[in-house]
Amino acid sequence: MQLYSLTVQQALDLLRRKEVSALELCESILDRIVAVDNSTKAFLTVTPEEACDQARAADAARAQGLDGALLGIPIALKDNICRLGLPTTCGSRILESFIPPYDATVVALLRRAGAVLLGKTNLDEFAMGSSTENSAFFSTRNPWNLDRVPGGSSGGSAAAVCADEALAALGSDTGGSVRQPAAFCGVVGLKPTYGRVSRYGVAAFASSLDQIGPITKDVTDAALLLNALSEHDPHDSTSIESPKLDLAQVLRPEVDGIRIGVPQEYFGAGAQPQVVAAVQEAIETLVDMGALVDTVSLPHTEYALPAYYLLAPAEASANLARYDGIRYGVRADNTADIWSTYCESRQQGLGSEVKRRIMLGTYALSAGYYDAYYLKAQRARTLIKQDFDHAFERFDVLLSPTAPTVAFGLGEKSQDPLQMYLSDVFTIPQSLAGICAISIPCGFDHALPIGLQISGPALGEATVLRVAYAYEQATSWHLQKPPLDKEN
């Protein structure tokens, strides 16, 4: 077995037994990136020297008898997360040369836990997209089939973990941007409860929805990373206090008496039959293990997508007003006045999807349309949240597909924004409700992974992870590897 193919937990075991050094692990990963990243194009920036320095420091710390939750573990960051001194582009021309003067809180927490930071992964510009094709730099490929998208917007992070180019990665999820690429790439993606992980130092897209989450090779690693990342942060006024998970309690393959709800609205038109079949089989597996299952209705599900595509762009139009060419980013040359500086800098620096969403959000917030669009969407959000509140009175978790299809082809949806938006139809409701959800692999269709989504109530991560872990222990989907080596 190659070191790069280890999970975080497996690597920690070897490091703690001193059978492997952090430097060996880091070098194995860096070699792997050199070998396969030409195919996957997962990374925007790799920092081999700094990574090796951090690995040496981890080895030195361990030699002194110290340990850390992630000491010596190589991890990649989505490139909308600020890392001191390293370009943070958000996949946008407008931030091409932006170098953050500080670390995001999640980066500081990873450093404190001893992680080795590998570099920055590709994303849809400002995390707006479902395929990573909206990156201003290049498209990332799905390691399972290089002609397919990896999903998005955290497509680079998902492809990197899938292709063994990182032991784990961080993504951000506003309407499914961790879960959907995890599903498309056959890895694990956790969107924590809104507020559980600090957003400080992560480029804001839609502030009432954005949440950082881990993308990992298995459920154990997702739990390990969540524990390392969830901590109250005074720098983020939406950060909440949350208990650390008791991993011994969470990671046990028992679902006896767990009440599973199956929301009917997630199995209707739009969901591919192969995806539905795989998820139904997963539900049966859990029933065989002792879980109790029943159907449930989330009657406002169909309104989640239209509500989201008013609320998220509205928040984005306000958040992205800061990219005006003055304090950072691209500035248009030779403009006549400040108005032209703003308009032309933004015209030159921002890509189509970002412009489209700024326009949409500005429209929804503008005089005469605010009540009919923005306020209406906020009211719909209340109903969507209430659907979940009612469901969680009867059920511990809800099971559904993560995405209606497997990974689609590069270019297949890039000309039709509305079709692209529909690929997030099963992940957006949880984001609007602020609850937690995980995507784990549950099968394949034509050698492309299918994702099972397990949703839980706010701060219900322990149960969500426990159900996910039990399913994972009973199956071997998470052990499948993409055929990259054969092609190289």
Place this chain on the structure above:
Amino acid sequence: MLTPEEVGHIAGLARLGLSPEEIQTFGKQLSAILDYAHTLARLDTEQVAPTATVLALENVLAPDRAEPSLSQEDALANSPQVQDGQFRVTAIME
């Protein structure tokens, strides 16, 4: 269908320059998305309060205390144009 004038007006509010082609394309695409968004009109929300945040938090306060922050040099480091330790901008008033 949004007219080119309406698209131009929204772009102005957003301080976003658009090419004539973009105005055409966005007119069509935004109209399609807004038509779709209009499905919300079917919902009776007369008695439903809006949700701006899912958190139960209210008025998160911090002590008003000076803390170390970015140096002037660091704060200016990413600006495309700097002069005399300040952000340089185009004239705002005649």
